[in-house]
Amino acid sequence: MQDKLYIVIPAYNEEANIGRVVDEWYPIAVMAGESSRLVIVNDGSRDNTLSVLKEEQKNRPQLIVKSKENGGHGAAILSGYKFALSEGADYVFQTDSDGQTRPEEFEEFYRCRRHYDMVIGSRKSRQDGISRIFVTKILKLTVFLSFHVWVEDANTPYRLMKAEALRKEIRYVPKDYFLTNVLLSVAFTKHGRSIRYIPISFRPRQGGVNSINMKRIFEIGRNALRDFNKLNRIL
Numbered sequence: 001m002q003d004k005l006y007i008v009i010p011a012y013n014e015e016a017n018i019g020r021v022v023d024e025w026y027p028i029a030v031m032a033g034e035s036s037r038l039v040i041v042n043d044g045s046r047d048n049t050l051s052v053l054k055e056e057q058k059n060r061p062q063l064i065v066k067s068k069e070n071g072g073h074g075a076a077i078l079s080g081y082k083f084a085l086s087e088g089a090d091y092v093f094q095t096d097s098d099g100q101t102r103p104e105e106f107e108e109f110y111r112c113r114r115h116y117d118m119v120i121g122s123r124k125s126r127q128d129g130i131s132r133i134f135v136t137k138i139l140k141l142t143v144f145l146s147f148h149v150w151v152e153d154a155n156t157p158y159r160l161m162k163a164e165a166l167r168k169e170i171r172y173v174p175k176d177y178f179l180t181n182v183l184l185s186v187a188f189t190k191h192g193r194s195i196r197y198i199p200i201s202f203r204p205r206q207g208g209v210n211s212i213n214m215k216r217i218f219e220i221g222r223n224a225l226r227d228f229n230k231l232n233r234i235l
Contacts, residue, residue: 006036006084008080008083011097013047026063029063034062042066043070043071077180090163096157101200105158108198110160118160120158121198121199121200122152122200139155143186146228153197155182172187
C-alpha cells in the first residue's frame with residue numbers, strides 16, 4: 001500500500017507564478033500515488049490566482065484548491081496542514097508558491113521519510129537577497145534565546161513531516177498563527193523528534209511581487225519576540 005502524501009502550498013496574489021508552480025509540483029503528487037494530493041490554499045487572493053487554479057484543476061484530478069479569507073502565510077499553512085491531517089495523509093510536505101524551491105530536490109527527502117519525523121531543507125545556496133539572509137540569521141538567534149534550542153533553518157518552506165508527529169505538535173500552534181513553520185520547527189526540536197536537515201537551493205522569486213516587505217518583516221519580528229516567551233511556557 002502506497003503512502004499518502006499531501007503537498008501543501010499557500011498562495012496569495014500569485015497569478016504570475018501559480019500555473020508554473022502547479023506544473024512543477026503536480027507530478028510529485030502523481031509520483032507518490034493516486035491517493036496523494038497537491039493542495040493549494042488560496043489565501044484570499046485579490047488577483048486572478050483562483051481563476052488560474054480553477055483552470056488548472058480541470059485536467060488534474062489530484063489537485064485540490066482550498067480558498068479562505070486572507071489571514072497571512074502562517075494561517076494558510078496551518079489551514080492546509082489541518083486539512084491534510086483530516087484527510088488521512090501519512091506525510092505532509094510544504095513549500096511556497098513563489099517558485100523559489102525546486103521539485104527535483106524532493107526525491108532525497110521522500111526516500112528517507114520513514115526514518116525521521118521531519119526532513120527539512122537548509123537553505124545553503126540562496127539567491128533571494130542579503131536582507132532575507134540577515135532576517136533568517138536574526139530569527140535563528142531569537143529562537144535560541146527564546147526557546148533555548150538551536151534550529152538550523154526554522155522557517156524553511158521545504159519540509160516533509162510524518163503526519164502522526166505533526167498531529168501531536170500542531171496542538172501547540174495558536175489559531176491563525178503567523179509563524180506556523182517556525183513554531184513547528186521549535187516544537188519538533190524541543191520535544192526530541194527525529195529531524196534531518198538536507199541542503200537545498202533557493203532561487204529568486206520567479207515572478208510577481210513579494211507581499212511581505214522589510215517593514216512588515218520587522219513588525220512580525222517585534223510580535224514574535226513578545227509571543228515566543230509565552231509560547232515557550234506552553235511548549
